[in-house]
Amino acid sequence: MEIGKENKFIEFLKKYGLYMAVGVVVFAVALTFTLIAALNGSVPTGVTNLNFMLPMENATIVKDFSNTELQENATLNQWEAHLAVDLTSENSDVYAILDGTVASIDYDYINGYTVTIEHSDGFVSVYSSLSETVDVKELDEITAGEKIGEASESASGELDLGSHLHFTLLLNDEYVDPNDYLSLQAK
Ligand SMILES: [Zn+2]
Structure with a gap:
Protein backbone atom coordinates (compact mmCIF):
# COMPACT_ATOMS: atom_id res chain seq x y z
CA MET A 1 0.00 0.00 0.00
CA GLU A 2 2.80 2.38 1.02
CA ILE A 3 4.86 1.52 -2.02
CA GLY A 4 1.84 2.04 -4.21
CA LYS A 5 1.39 5.54 -2.84
CA GLU A 6 5.04 6.36 -3.48
CA ASN A 7 4.76 5.13 -7.00
CA LYS A 8 1.68 7.23 -7.52
CA PHE A 9 3.56 10.29 -6.25
CA ILE A 10 6.46 9.62 -8.63
CA GLU A 11 3.97 9.13 -11.43
CA PHE A 12 2.39 12.44 -10.47
CA LEU A 13 5.79 14.20 -10.48
CA LYS A 14 6.65 12.69 -13.85
CA LYS A 15 3.39 13.89 -15.25
CA TYR A 16 3.14 17.35 -13.68
CA GLY A 17 6.66 18.09 -12.30
CA LEU A 18 7.65 20.18 -15.31
CA TYR A 19 4.49 22.28 -15.09
CA MET A 20 5.11 22.85 -11.37
CA ALA A 21 8.73 23.87 -12.01
CA VAL A 22 7.64 26.33 -14.71
CA GLY A 23 4.99 27.69 -12.34
CA VAL A 24 7.55 28.31 -9.59
CA VAL A 25 9.90 30.10 -12.01
CA VAL A 26 7.09 32.31 -13.37
CA PHE A 27 6.03 33.18 -9.82
CA ALA A 28 9.63 34.04 -8.82
CA VAL A 29 10.11 36.30 -11.86
CA ALA A 30 6.79 38.07 -11.23
CA LEU A 31 7.73 38.59 -7.57
CA THR A 32 11.12 40.01 -8.56
CA PHE A 33 9.53 42.55 -10.94
CA THR A 34 6.96 43.51 -8.30
CA LEU A 35 9.74 44.11 -5.75
CA ILE A 36 11.81 46.14 -8.22
CA ALA A 37 8.75 48.29 -9.06
CA ALA A 38 8.00 48.80 -5.35
CA LEU A 39 11.61 49.80 -4.62
CA ASN A 40 11.72 52.23 -7.56
CA GLY A 41 8.53 53.85 -6.33
CA SER A 42 9.88 54.43 -2.83
CA VAL A 43 13.26 55.89 -3.83
CA PRO A 44 12.95 59.57 -4.75
CA THR A 45 14.62 60.14 -8.09
CA GLY A 46 13.85 63.83 -8.39
CA VAL A 47 10.51 64.04 -10.07
CA THR A 48 8.61 61.06 -8.67
CA ASN A 49 5.05 61.56 -7.51
CA LEU A 50 5.23 65.37 -7.28
CA ASN A 51 3.24 67.20 -9.91
CA PHE A 52 5.21 70.37 -10.65
CA MET A 53 3.42 73.30 -12.24
CA LEU A 54 5.07 76.23 -13.98
CA PRO A 55 5.65 79.48 -12.04
CA MET A 56 4.63 81.57 -15.07
CA GLU A 57 2.59 80.92 -18.20
CA ASN A 58 4.50 80.68 -21.50
CA ALA A 59 7.60 82.00 -19.81
ZN1 LIG B 1 17.94 86.39 -11.32
Whole structure:
Protein backbone atom coordinates (compact mmCIF):
# COMPACT_ATOMS: atom_id res chain seq x y z
CA MET A 1 0.00 0.00 0.00
CA GLU A 2 2.80 2.38 1.02
CA ILE A 3 4.86 1.52 -2.02
CA GLY A 4 1.84 2.04 -4.21
CA LYS A 5 1.39 5.54 -2.84
CA GLU A 6 5.04 6.36 -3.48
CA ASN A 7 4.76 5.13 -7.00
CA LYS A 8 1.68 7.23 -7.52
CA PHE A 9 3.56 10.29 -6.25
CA ILE A 10 6.46 9.62 -8.63
CA GLU A 11 3.97 9.13 -11.43
CA PHE A 12 2.39 12.44 -10.47
CA LEU A 13 5.79 14.20 -10.48
CA LYS A 14 6.65 12.69 -13.85
CA LYS A 15 3.39 13.89 -15.25
CA TYR A 16 3.14 17.35 -13.68
CA GLY A 17 6.66 18.09 -12.30
CA LEU A 18 7.65 20.18 -15.31
CA TYR A 19 4.49 22.28 -15.09
CA MET A 20 5.11 22.85 -11.37
CA ALA A 21 8.73 23.87 -12.01
CA VAL A 22 7.64 26.33 -14.71
CA GLY A 23 4.99 27.69 -12.34
CA VAL A 24 7.55 28.31 -9.59
CA VAL A 25 9.90 30.10 -12.01
CA VAL A 26 7.09 32.31 -13.37
CA PHE A 27 6.03 33.18 -9.82
CA ALA A 28 9.63 34.04 -8.82
CA VAL A 29 10.11 36.30 -11.86
CA ALA A 30 6.79 38.07 -11.23
CA LEU A 31 7.73 38.59 -7.57
CA THR A 32 11.12 40.01 -8.56
CA PHE A 33 9.53 42.55 -10.94
CA THR A 34 6.96 43.51 -8.30
CA LEU A 35 9.74 44.11 -5.75
CA ILE A 36 11.81 46.14 -8.22
CA ALA A 37 8.75 48.29 -9.06
CA ALA A 38 8.00 48.80 -5.35
CA LEU A 39 11.61 49.80 -4.62
CA ASN A 40 11.72 52.23 -7.56
CA GLY A 41 8.53 53.85 -6.33
CA SER A 42 9.88 54.43 -2.83
CA VAL A 43 13.26 55.89 -3.83
CA PRO A 44 12.95 59.57 -4.75
CA THR A 45 14.62 60.14 -8.09
CA GLY A 46 13.85 63.83 -8.39
CA VAL A 47 10.51 64.04 -10.07
CA THR A 48 8.61 61.06 -8.67
CA ASN A 49 5.05 61.56 -7.51
CA LEU A 50 5.23 65.37 -7.28
CA ASN A 51 3.24 67.20 -9.91
CA PHE A 52 5.21 70.37 -10.65
CA MET A 53 3.42 73.30 -12.24
CA LEU A 54 5.07 76.23 -13.98
CA PRO A 55 5.65 79.48 -12.04
CA MET A 56 4.63 81.57 -15.07
CA GLU A 57 2.59 80.92 -18.20
CA ASN A 58 4.50 80.68 -21.50
CA ALA A 59 7.60 82.00 -19.81
CA THR A 60 10.86 82.91 -21.49
CA ILE A 61 14.14 82.36 -19.65
CA VAL A 62 16.00 85.67 -19.74
CA LYS A 63 18.80 84.42 -17.51
CA ASP A 64 19.40 80.76 -16.82
CA PHE A 65 20.63 78.84 -13.79
CA SER A 66 24.39 78.45 -13.42
CA ASN A 67 26.26 77.29 -10.36
CA THR A 68 29.68 76.81 -11.94
CA GLU A 69 29.89 79.21 -14.88
CA LEU A 70 29.80 82.87 -13.91
CA GLN A 71 27.34 85.11 -15.71
CA GLU A 72 27.52 88.86 -16.13
CA ASN A 73 25.22 90.94 -13.98
CA ALA A 74 24.95 94.17 -15.97
CA THR A 75 23.19 95.97 -13.13
CA LEU A 76 25.79 95.23 -10.47
CA ASN A 77 28.59 95.20 -13.07
CA GLN A 78 30.00 91.91 -11.84
CA TRP A 79 30.29 88.26 -12.84
CA GLU A 80 28.43 85.88 -10.58
CA ALA A 81 26.83 82.47 -10.25
CA HIS A 82 23.09 82.66 -10.82
CA LEU A 83 21.40 80.06 -8.62
CA ALA A 84 17.96 80.75 -10.07
CA VAL A 85 16.18 81.21 -13.37
CA ASP A 86 14.87 84.59 -14.46
CA LEU A 87 11.56 84.41 -16.30
CA THR A 88 9.42 86.86 -18.19
CA SER A 89 6.01 86.42 -19.72
CA GLU A 90 3.29 88.55 -21.27
CA ASN A 91 1.16 87.52 -18.30
CA SER A 92 3.07 88.70 -15.21
CA ASP A 93 1.12 86.42 -12.83
CA VAL A 94 3.28 84.13 -10.72
CA TYR A 95 2.02 80.74 -9.53
CA ALA A 96 3.07 78.23 -6.86
CA ILE A 97 4.79 75.24 -8.46
CA LEU A 98 3.63 72.72 -5.83
CA ASP A 99 1.24 72.48 -2.91
CA GLY A 100 2.84 73.94 0.19
CA THR A 101 2.88 76.47 3.00
CA VAL A 102 4.05 80.07 2.77
CA ALA A 103 7.13 80.15 4.98
CA SER A 104 7.98 83.84 4.60
CA ILE A 105 7.38 87.07 2.74
CA ASP A 106 10.45 89.31 2.64
CA TYR A 107 11.93 92.34 0.98
CA ASP A 108 15.54 93.18 0.35
CA TYR A 109 17.08 95.68 -2.06
CA ILE A 110 18.85 93.09 -4.25
CA ASN A 111 16.04 90.51 -4.61
CA GLY A 112 12.99 92.70 -4.15
CA TYR A 113 9.76 91.28 -2.74
CA THR A 114 10.12 87.56 -2.17
CA VAL A 115 7.69 84.77 -1.27
CA THR A 116 9.13 81.50 0.03
CA ILE A 117 6.99 78.34 0.01
CA GLU A 118 7.86 75.06 1.72
CA HIS A 119 6.71 71.84 0.03
CA SER A 120 6.88 68.14 0.79
CA ASP A 121 9.89 65.95 0.00
CA GLY A 122 12.39 68.67 1.00
CA PHE A 123 11.52 71.17 -1.76
CA VAL A 124 11.42 74.92 -1.13
CA SER A 125 10.50 77.37 -3.90
CA VAL A 126 11.45 81.05 -3.73
CA TYR A 127 9.79 83.70 -5.90
CA SER A 128 11.73 86.99 -6.01
CA SER A 129 11.34 90.32 -7.80
CA LEU A 130 7.60 90.25 -7.12
CA SER A 131 5.54 93.41 -6.96
CA GLU A 132 4.87 94.74 -3.47
CA THR A 133 1.28 93.50 -3.33
CA VAL A 134 1.46 89.72 -3.04
CA ASP A 135 -1.63 87.50 -3.00
CA VAL A 136 -0.60 85.39 -0.01
CA LYS A 137 0.42 85.80 3.61
CA GLU A 138 2.69 83.82 5.89
CA LEU A 139 1.47 80.32 6.86
CA ASP A 140 -1.11 80.26 4.05
CA GLU A 141 -1.70 76.76 2.65
CA ILE A 142 -1.09 77.00 -1.09
CA THR A 143 -2.22 74.74 -3.90
CA ALA A 144 -0.03 74.09 -6.95
CA GLY A 145 -0.94 76.59 -9.67
CA GLU A 146 -2.38 79.13 -7.22
CA LYS A 147 -1.45 82.75 -7.99
CA ILE A 148 0.88 84.17 -5.37
CA GLY A 149 1.89 87.52 -6.90
CA GLU A 150 3.16 89.28 -10.00
CA ALA A 151 6.57 89.70 -11.55
CA SER A 152 8.01 93.20 -11.35
CA GLU A 153 11.24 95.20 -11.27
CA SER A 154 11.52 95.10 -7.48
CA ALA A 155 14.83 93.18 -7.60
CA SER A 156 17.19 96.14 -7.76
CA GLY A 157 20.11 93.75 -8.25
CA GLU A 158 18.74 92.75 -11.67
CA LEU A 159 17.27 95.96 -13.04
CA ASP A 160 18.86 95.32 -16.45
CA LEU A 161 16.41 92.44 -16.97
CA GLY A 162 13.32 94.59 -16.54
CA SER A 163 10.17 93.16 -15.03
CA HIS A 164 10.78 89.47 -14.33
CA LEU A 165 10.50 86.62 -11.84
CA HIS A 166 13.75 85.50 -10.18
CA PHE A 167 12.84 81.90 -9.35
CA THR A 168 14.92 79.76 -7.00
CA LEU A 169 14.41 76.08 -6.14
CA LEU A 170 16.00 74.29 -3.21
CA LEU A 171 16.02 70.58 -2.40
CA ASN A 172 17.16 69.62 1.09
CA ASP A 173 18.69 73.10 1.55
CA GLU A 174 20.74 72.84 -1.66
CA TYR A 175 20.19 75.03 -4.72
CA VAL A 176 19.01 72.91 -7.65
CA ASP A 177 18.49 73.76 -11.30
CA PRO A 178 14.75 74.42 -11.78
CA ASN A 179 15.13 73.12 -15.36
CA ASP A 180 15.60 69.64 -13.89
CA TYR A 181 12.06 69.72 -12.53
CA LEU A 182 10.15 72.18 -14.69
CA SER A 183 9.71 72.27 -18.46
CA LEU A 184 10.74 75.90 -18.77
CA GLN A 185 10.87 77.34 -22.23
CA ALA A 186 14.45 78.17 -23.15
CA LYS A 187 15.19 81.54 -24.70
ZN1 LIG B 1 17.94 86.39 -11.32
